[in-house]
Amino acid sequence: MTRRQCSIADALGVVGEKYSLLVLREVFFGVRRFDAMIRxxxxxxxxxxxxxxxxxxxxxxxxVPYSQxxxxxxxxxxxxxxxxxxxxxxxMKWGNRHLVDRPPVxxxxxxxxxxxxxxxxxxxxxEPVTGSLTPRFRDPGWTAAGLSAD
Amino acid sequence: MTRRQCSIADALGVVGEKYSLLVLREVFFGVRRFDAMIRxxxxxxxxxxxxxxxxxxxxxxxxVPYSQxxxxxxxxxxxxxxxxxxxxxxxMKWGNRHLVDRPPVxxxxxxxxxxxxxxxxxxxxxEPVTGSLTPRFRDPGWTAAGLSAD
Numbered sequence: 001m002t003r004r005q006c007s008i009a010d011a012l013g014v015v016g017e018k019y020s021l022l023v024l025r026e027v028f029f030g031v032r033r034f035d036a037m038i039r040x041x042x043x044x045x046x047x048x049x050x051x052x053x054x055x056x057x058x059x060x061x062x063x064v065p066y067s068q069x070x071x072x073x074x075x076x077x078x079x080x081x082x083x084x085x086x087x088x089x090x091x092m093k094w095g096n097r098h099l100v101d102r103p104p105v106x107x108x109x110x111x112x113x114x115x116x117x118x119x120x121x122x123x124x125x126x127e128p129v130t131g132s133l134t135p136r137f138r139d140p141g142w143t144a145a146g147l148s149a150d
Numbered sequence: 151m152t153r154r155q156c157s158i159a160d161a162l163g164v165v166g167e168k169y170s171l172l173v174l175r176e177v178f179f180g181v182r183r184f185d186a187m188i189r190x191x192x193x194x195x196x197x198x199x200x201x202x203x204x205x206x207x208x209x210x211x212x213x214v215p216y217s218q219x220x221x222x223x224x225x226x227x228x229x230x231x232x233x234x235x236x237x238x239x240x241x242m243k244w245g246n247r248h249l250v251d252r253p254p255v256x257x258x259x260x261x262x263x264x265x266x267x268x269x270x271x272x273x274x275x276x277e278p279v280t281g282s283l284t285p286r287f288r289d290p291g292w293t294a295a296g297l298s299a300d
Contacts, residue, residue, distance in 0.1 A: 003192035005254035007245025008175055008238055014249070016168065025158055029285065029294040040296045042153035059248075080248050082280060086240040086269035088158055089278070094237060095157025098209075098230050099164070102288060104155035110282040113273030119236035120270055123263030128239070130232060132260040135179070138252060144179040146190045 002147055005139055014058045015084065019043045020051050021091070024077075024084055027061065032074035060084065089117040152297055155289055164208045165234065169193045170201050171241070174227075174234055177211065182224035210234065239267040 003009075015021055022041045031037055038048055052075060055061040060081040063073040089107075093116070096103040107115040120127050141148050153159075165171055172191045181187055188198055202225060205211040210231040213223040239257075243266070246253040257265040270277050291298050 004190045006172075006175065006242075007250055007253060007255075008241045009172055009245075010249040011241040011245035012168075012171060016166075016171070018162075018166065021162060021166070022156075022159055025156065031295060036296055040154045080244075083244055083247065085278065086267075087237065087244060089269055090236040090240050091158045091161040092156075094230075094233055095159075095161035097233065099160040100157055103157060104288050105157075106286045106288075107278075107283040108286060109271045109274065109276075109278055111271060111274035111276065113271060115278060115283060116272035117236075117269050117278070118272045119239055119267050121259045121261060121263060122266035122268045124259065124261035125275070126259075126261065128235065128257075128259055128265060128267070133257040133265060136256045136258060138254050138256075145181060146186055 004142065004146070011087075014060065015055075015087070017051060017054070019047060020055060021084075021088060023048065023051055023055060023075075024060070024081065025088055027075055027077050027081070028085065028088065032064075032076060033072075034075075055081075086117070086119070089115070090119060093117050154292065154296070161237075164210065165205075165237070167201060167204070169197060170205060171234075171238060173198065173201055173205060173225075174210070174231065175238055177225055177227050177231070178235065178238065182214075182226060183222075184225075205231075236267070236269070239265070240269060243267050 015024065019041060023037060026037045026040055031040060034048070038045060041048065052061065056063055059078055061075045062078055064076050066072055066074050109115045118127055135144055137143065165174065169191060172193070173187060176187045176190055181190060184198070188195060191198065202211065206213055209228055211225045212228050214226050216222055216224050259265045268277055285294055287293065
């Protein structure tokens with residue numbers, strides 16, 4: 001079976017496991033140490049250990065020592081990790097709109113406004129709406145419907 | 151233990167399970183029927199069945215009958231489902247930049263450009279960069295670091 005080649009699926013292979021994006025949320029908040037992450041996320045220790053290892057191996061986080069004796073590390077975002085900010089903000093906006101009465105967190109942007117994150121086309125500045133996007137596939141045989149039979 | 155109240159965590163409760171966002175990707179491609187989703191995603195049937203049920207219950211997809219005998223359904227995006235487009239596009243962009251040599255899919259926008267999706271502040275039009283966002287918490291006691299001890 002040939003599944004659709006897709007960067008969304010690939011990205012979810014890195015950050016799609018339960019708790020991975022919440023780890024990144026904590027690091028964006030400036031929470032970089034294991035025990036504080038455990039408290040704020042409410043995740044089991046063994047699972048969070050596995051998620052952190054995976055995120056480090058994938059180049060999203062890096063381990064930085066803050067104590068030699070005993071050896072202790074904290075987790076910092078790499079450039080690739082920082083570039084996941086739009087994913088988190090898009091999820092936050094959706095959750096705020098559809099799942100909660102009032103946003104638990106409001107982000108003030110340096111422009112002075114409370115952040116309302118919108119995803120726009122870099123070329124024209126407009127939000128892509130239904131019907132405005134047409135896919136082109138690299139792999140021969142693939143269409144929007146799937147792999148064609150011929 | 152009091153975990154951080156967070157719309158990202160809430161949103162992941164709806165779309166954060168393995169294959170859920172790939173189901174939505176397929177519906178955005180116009181693939182609305184179970185067997186075609188199975189082929190394109192490469193997911194086990196029982197898991198995809200559970201994901202579809204959860205997405206319908208959460209109001210992200212709706213079942214629309216297309217045959218009476220036998221009874222057959224296809225899955226359509228609700229308004230809430232369509233508003234997940236930015237999440238998928240942000241993940242796609244990140245995967246394209248960090249995980250693949252060449253994008254497997256390029257989306258042509260109706261403005262004429264190949265889509266480069268950027269997440270900007272609605273008020274000022276700029277991308278939020280590191281250090282430009284300051285969180286305000288609704289629940290007393292919470293800070294960026296976590297629940298304060300006092």
